[in-house]
Amino acid sequence: MKDIPLALYVVDDDEALRRSMLLLLSAPDLAVQAFDSGEAFLDAVDLSQPGCVILDLRMGGMSGLAVFERLRAAHSPLVTVFLSGHGDIPMALEAVRSGAWDWVAKPDTRQLLDRLPDAIAQARARGQASRLWDELTPREREVARLVGLGQPNKEIARMLVPPCSPRSVETHRASVFHKLGCANDNELGRWLAAYPWLR
Template sequence: MNDVPLMLYVVDDDEALRRSLHMLLFSQGLPVQTFESGESFLATVDHRKPGCVVLDLRMAGISGLSVLEELKLRHSPLVTLFLSGHGDIPTALEAVRLGAYDWIVKPDVEQLLKKLPGAIDEAYARMQALQRWSELTVREREVARLVSLGYSNKDIARQLIPPTGPRTVETHRSHIFDKLNLGNANELSRWLTSYSWLE
């Protein structure tokens, strides 16, 4: 899975910094695409593909936090690292609450390079989760969400439209665990919580 290249995006309205980060990250063997604004990033990038975003907080136009909020609304699997010279603790906490992977204060590029491998590993984990989830049928996804909430096979069978029997639900449950490589409903609940952006 890690043989598949992940795109790394840099979104910052500081042209000198964008160029510097592009050269630095490209020299690390990473495919990099840069954007001067949150608007151009959101309008251009396929938000459904896993990858990493190095995102500035304060930019002309919409802010980095607004970009992150939009990615969350779009159920995007993109992993976000904030890089900002204007960081403060409340803003950092808000970014993490919205799902940011981490926060680095400009111009600590060394810290960025230290934290980037973990963000890339997370992006690969999301890519794998997305692949596994896509292998489930629409009905299996529906059953998976109900199983994760603790409903019994009988309750799930009644809630499905059209209704079905508990044995059919048990078959779906078995397929779900096999395809997602999970052992039980508790693991499934934790898995879906970790990848809450899955649709």
């Protein structure tokens, strides 16, 4: 089955840059949208859906950092790449330490095009993870979270609401492993750590 185009957003108050980005990034497997402000972007986009956002660090109105903080507060899976003026490099580095994927100095479009494929690949991986997570039943998600925390079956059985038997927990655990492609508790823990917004 063919993947639906990945959502790619450009958020920058420079109209010429937005236009050039729309031309540069046009591709059949990308659904590219541009916004002239952080406010317009936040009003229009479903922050719970995976995708990639190219976000200018400094804009009139809401700054790129303020937008990024909103994404973090919403536990958004969006992969963020910052566009930064040279004077803002320390700020961009701090944003990466806080969870942004990468940053690129403006107006280096070649550097952006070189780095963007990794960000897009990460966004696609997050989208696949979301689809797998959605295939779990609500009870399987509960069990997965507790298994990821290292809880044994007996303790999980007691903690669930309503409680169930350890044998039922083992059945749910096996189903979670199968659906997510994890071989053991450690792999599941790493999987959940890689996609924290799913928890």
